[in-house]
Amino acid sequence: MKPATQDMLARAAPFALYIAFLVVESLLPERTPWLYPVQLGLVAALLAFYWPRYVELHRPVQARPRDWALAALVGGGVFVLWIQLDFGWATLGEGRGFDATLSGSGADPIGVALRFVGAVAIVPVMEELFWRSFVLRWLERSEFLAVAPRDVSVRSLVICAAVFAAEHHLWLAGLVAGLAYGELYRRVGRLGPVIVAHALTNLALEVWVLRTGDWALR
Numbered sequence: 001m002k003p004a005t006q007d008m009l010a011r012a013a014p015f016a017l018y019i020a021f022l023v024v025e026s027l028l029p030e031r032t033p034w035l036y037p038v039q040l041g042l043v044a045a046l047l048a049f050y051w052p053r054y055v056e057l058h059r060p061v062q063a064r065p066r067d068w069a070l071a072a073l074v075g076g077g078v079f080v081l082w083i084q085l086d087f088g089w090a091t092l093g094e095g096r097g098f099d100a101t102l103s104g105s106g107a108d109p110i111g112v113a114l115r116f117v118g119a120v121a122i123v124p125v126m127e128e129l130f131w132r133s134f135v136l137r138w139l140e141r142s143e144f145l146a147v148a149p150r151d152v153s154v155r156s157l158v159i160c161a162a163v164f165a166a167e168h169h170l171w172l173a174g175l176v177a178g179l180a181y182g183e184l185y186r187r188v189g190r191l192g193p194v195i196v197a198h199a200l201t202n203l204a205l206e207v208w209v210l211r212t213g214d215w216a217l218r
Helices: 003-027 035-053 065-082 109-138 154-166 171-188 191-212
Strands: none
Touching: 003 035, 003 109, 035 109, 065 171, 065 191, 109 154, 109 171, 109 191, 154 171, 171 191
C-alpha cells in the first residue's frame, strides 16, 4: 500500500468504524449497554495503531498561547450556539440522542463516565483527524498532507462544513461547528488547538445534557 493511501486510511478508518457502530445501533430495537464501550475501545485502538502516521499531532506544543486561547473561545462559542440551534426545521430525522439514565431513575455513573471519555478524549481526535486534517485538505489536493492549513480555500471550508453538518441530527448546529472548527484550523495552522476546541464544546455539552436531561442535543 502506498504511503499516501496509508495516510488516508489512518484518518478515515477510525471514523468509518465509529459510524459503522452508529448504523448498527440505529438498527437495534433498543439500546445495548455494551455496544458503546466496545465502540470506544476499538476506535481508540485504531487511533493508537495509526498514531505514528498522525504527523500533525506529533508537535502540538508549537501552537502559540493565543492559539490555545482562541481554541477555548471557539469551543465555548460553538457550545453556546449549539444549544440554541435545535429548531425543528434544523434537524435531520429523529435523533435518538444518548440517554444515560438508568431505568428513568437517575444517571448511570458508568454510562456517564464512558460518555465523557468518548466525547472529550476520543471523538474530537477521531473527527478532527478525519474532517479537518484529511477531508478539508483533500478537497484542495489529493496529496492532502502537502496542503498547509492556512492555504485551504473558503470553498473547501464550506463544502467540508456542509458534509460535516449532514453527519449530525442538529444539522444547523453541525454546520456552525464545522465552519468554526475549519476556520480555526485555517487561522492557527495546527490541528491541536482545533481538537481542544472540539473537546471543550463536547465537554460543555455533556455537562449541559446531564443537568437538563436534554439528551437529544447529543
